[in-house]
Amino acid sequence: MRVAWLGGICACLALAGLGLHLGVRVYAPGQVWAALTQDGRDTASIIIRDLRVPRMALAIVVGAALGLAGLLMQSVTRNPIAEPGLLGVNAGAAFAVVVLITLAPGASFVTLALVAAFGALTAAVLVFGLAYAAGGRVSPVQVLLAGVTVAALLVAGLQVLIILNEAVLEELLFWLSGSFADRPVTGLWLAIGALTLGVALALAFSGALDVLQTDAATATSLGVPVLRLRFGMLAVAALLAGVSVALAGPVAFLGLVAPHLARLCGAVRHRDLIPLSLIFGVALGLAADLVARFILFPTEAPISAVMALLGVPLLVTLLRRNRLLLA
Amino acid sequence: MTLTAKAAAPVGVLLIALFAVAIGSSFMPLDRVIAALLGAGSRADGVILWNIRLPRVLLAALSGAALAVAGLLLQRATRNPLAAPSVLGIVDGAAVGVLVFFLIFSNEANALVVSVHWQPLAAIGGALVFATTVGVLAWQDAVSPLRLLLYGVAMAAFANAIVTLMLIAGPAFRACLALIWLAGSVHTADWREVGLLSLAWCLALPVLAVLIRPLDQLRLDDQSAQSTGLNVARTRAAALLVSVLMTAAAVSVVGGIGFVGLIAPHAARLLYGSGAGPQMAGAACLGAGMVMASDLLVRAAFQPLEVPAGAVTALIGAPYFLTLLIREGHAHV
Numbered sequence A: 001m002r003v004a005w006l007g008g009i010c011a012c013l014a015l016a017g018l019g020l021h022l023g024v025r026v027y028a029p030g031q032v033w034a035a036l037t038q039d040g041r042d043t044a045s046i047i048i049r050d051l052r053v054p055r056m057a058l059a060i061v062v063g064a065a066l067g068l069a070g071l072l073m074q075s076v077t078r079n080p081i082a083e084p085g086l087l088g089v090n091a092g093a094a095f096a097v098v099v100l101i102t103l104a105p106g107a108s109f110v111t112l113a114l115v116a117a118f119g120a121l122t123a124a125v126l127v128f129g130l131a132y133a134a135g136g137r138v139s140p141v142q143v144l145l146a147g148v149t150v151a152a153l154l155v156a157g158l159q160v161l162i163i164l165n166e167a168v169l170e171e172l173l174f175w176l177s178g179s180f181a182d183r184p185v186t187g188l189w190l191a192i193g194a195l196t197l198g199v200a201l202a203l204a205f206s207g208a209l210d211v212l213q214t215d216a217a218t219a220t221s222l223g224v225p226v227l228r229l230r231f232g233m234l235a236v237a238a239l240l241a242g243v244s245v246a247l248a249g250p251v252a253f254l255g256l257v258a259p260h261l262a263r264l265c266g267a268v269r270h271r272d273l274i275p276l277s278l279i280f281g282v283a284l285g286l287a288a289d290l291v292a293r294f295i296l297f298p299t300e301a302p303i304s305a306v307m308a309l310l311g312v313p314l315l316v317t318l319l320r321r322n323r324l325l326l327a
Numbered sequence B: 001m002t003l004t005a006k007a008a009a010p011v012g013v014l015l016i017a018l019f020a021v022a023i024g025s026s027f028m029p030l031d032r033v034i035a036a037l038l039g040a041g042s043r044a045d046g047v048i049l050w051n052i053r054l055p056r057v058l059l060a061a062l063s064g065a066a067l068a069v070a071g072l073l074l075q076r077a078t079r080n081p082l083a084a085p086s087v088l089g090i091v092d093g094a095a096v097g098v099l100v101f102f103l104i105f106s107n108e109a110n111a112l113v114v115s116v117h118w119q120p121l122a123a124i125g126g127a128l129v130f131a132t133t134v135g136v137l138a139w140q141d142a143v144s145p146l147r148l149l150l151y152g153v154a155m156a157a158f159a160n161a162i163v164t165l166m167l168i169a170g171p172a173f174r175a176c177l178a179l180i181w182l183a184g185s186v187h188t189a190d191w192r193e194v195g196l197l198s199l200a201w202c203l204a205l206p207v208l209a210v211l212i213r214p215l216d217q218l219r220l221d222d223q224s225a226q227s228t229g230l231n232v233a234r235t236r237a238a239a240l241l242v243s244v245l246m247t248a249a250a251v252s253v254v255g256g257i258g259f260v261g262l263i264a265p266h267a268a269r270l271l272y273g274s275g276a277g278p279q280m281a282g283a284a285c286l287g288a289g290m291v292m293a294s295d296l297l298v299r300a301a302f303q304p305l306e307v308p309a310g311a312v313t314a315l316i317g318a319p320y321f322l323t324l325l326i327r328e329g330h331a332h333v
Helices: A002-021 A029-037 A043-077 A089-103 A109-135 A140-164 A166-177 A186-204 A206-212 A216-221 A226-248 A254-264 A270-294 A303-321 B003-022 B030-037 B043-078 B090-104 B116-138 B145-169 B172-183 B191-217 B222-227 B232-254 B260-272 B276-301 B309-332
Strands: none
Touching: A002 A029, A002 A043, A002 A270, A029 A043, A043 A186, A043 A206, A043 A226, A043 A254, A043 A270, A089 A109, A089 A140, A089 A166, A089 A226, A109 A140, A109 A186, A109 A226, A109 B309, A140 A166, A140 B145, A140 B309, A186 A206, A186 A226, A186 A270, A206 A216, A206 A226, A206 A270, A216 A226, A254 A270, A254 A303, A270 A303, A303 B145, B003 B030, B003 B043, B003 B260, B003 B276, B030 B043, B043 B191, B043 B232, B043 B260, B043 B276, B090 B116, B090 B145, B090 B172, B090 B232, B116 B145, B116 B232, B145 B172, B191 B232, B191 B276, B222 B232, B260 B276, B260 B309, B276 B309
C-alpha cells in the first residue's frame, strides 16, 4: 500500500509538471521555472502563470472532489457502481444550472455552485429513493437503471429548455461541454472550501463509514446513526459533485474509477481509502486535462469526452480483473 | 383485459395518425385530408400532404414500430424485461458508424465522394460493432443483467465521447446536421427514408414470423426450452441480431428516439398478454403510436420551433419506466 501512496503522488507530480510544460506551445523546464519564480512579462510567463497554473489547480480540485464524491456514494450505498456521472447526479446539477441560467442570466458563480449542489442532491435523493422503493434491499441493478433513467429524463428536459431559449444557447453549450480551461478563478476558492469541508467530514466519520460496510443492523448496534450518516455523507457527495459541475461541467467516470483504483491497491479502511481516492482522482483529472490538449490538437477537447475515453477502458479492465465486484 | 381495451389501442393509433396528418403549421380539416389523399383537393393541400405530412407520419410509425419490436426481441433474448436498445450502446454506436462514414468518404472540401444512401449501412455497421463489444464483454459465465447493463452504459458513454470529439474535429455544418439527427426527430422525413424503413420491415417480417414460436419457447428456462427441441443459443443469437439490425435501421433515419423499445413491449404485454405473436403485434402498434403522438405533440405545442420527438418520448417514457422499476423491478432483477 505504501507503494500505492508513493506511486499515486509521483504520478500526480509528474502529470502536473507535464501539464505546465506541454500544450500548443511546449516550454523547456528552465522557462517554466523562470515563469513560476520570476515576475516576467514575456509570452511564456503569461501563458504558464495565467493559463496553465489556473487550469492545473482546477483539474486538481475537480479531480479530488469527484474522486471523494464517488467514494462516499459507493460507501454510503454499499454499491460498487455508484458515481455522480452514471447515476444522474451530475445531470441533476446540470439541469439546475441550466434552469438558473435561463431564468436569471448572469448569476454569480457562488449562486451557480449552490444551485448546482442543490440539483445534485435532489437527483441523488430521487435516484436512491426510487431504487429503494423498487427493491427494499437496494440492488446495484436497480440503482443503475434508476440513475440512467433519471439522467435521460433530465437530459431530455435540458434539450427542450435549450431549444426554447436560444439566447443562452452558446453560454450553455460552452459550459455543458466541460473543460478545465478558461473557467472563472473566483470559483476555485469556493471549490477548495467545499473540498476541505468534505475531506474533513469524511475523515471525521471514516470509522463510522467502515462500520457501515457491514450491514445496517450491525452498524446500528455499534452505535452508528445509520440513516443520518447516509444522508449526511450523500449530501457531502452531492455538494462536491455540484461544485465540480458548476466549475468544469458534467464529468463522468472519474468518481467511479478513482475509488476502485484505491481498492485495487489494497485499501480497505476509509482512513486509507479517502486519501487514496483523492490522490487517484487528482491524477485522473490531470491526465484528462493533458489528453484534452492533444487528442484534437490544436483544438481543445471537452473534458467529459476525454474522461469517458480514459475511464471506460479502465472500468472494463477493473471489472474483468475483479469479478467479485459485481458478484 | 377486455376486448374493448384490446381494440382501443389500434383505433387510438389510427386516430393519432389521422390527427398527425391534419395538424401542423397549417391545419387541414379531415374532409380536405381525404380529398388530398384521393388526389382531388387543392394543389397546396396535395403538396403539404404528399411531400411533408405523409412521409413524416409514416416515418414516425415505421421507426416507432421497429424500435418497439427490437426492444421486445432484446428483452426476450436476455430474459430481462428492463433491457433497452438505447442503454446498450446500440444508438450511440450507430452514430459513431455514421460519423466515421462521413470522415472516411469525404474529400478535402468536406463533400461526400460516395452516395449518402450508404449512410444507413454505416449506422448498422457501427451499431453491430458496439453491440457485439457489449455482448462479448458481458459474456462471462452467463449474461448477468448487471454486467450487460453496466458494459452497455459504459460503451454508450464511450461511443458518445467519440461522437463529441469527431463533431468538434469535423466541419461545423456537419456538427449541426449530426446534432439534429442525434436528438431524434422525424421532421426532416422524405420518401427515400420511408422507403428504406419499409424495405427493412419487409426483410424483417419473415424472420419475425419464424421467430415467434421459438420466442415463446424461450420463456422457459434454458433446459426446458432445450427439451422442447429448441436450439437456445441459436434462437437467442438470431433474436439479438434482428434486434440490433432493426434498431440500427430505425436510428439511421430518425436518430436517438429513446424509451420506445423499453415501454411499448411492456404496455403490449399488459394489453395483449405474453404470447410472443400478440405481444409483438401490439408492441409494434403501440410503438408506432408513441412516436407519432410525440411528434404530433411537439408540432402542436412548440410551433414553430422543432423540438425533437426523442425529447418527448424520454419525458413521457422515463417516468413510466421508473414506475415500472418500482412495481416489478425486484421481481425480475
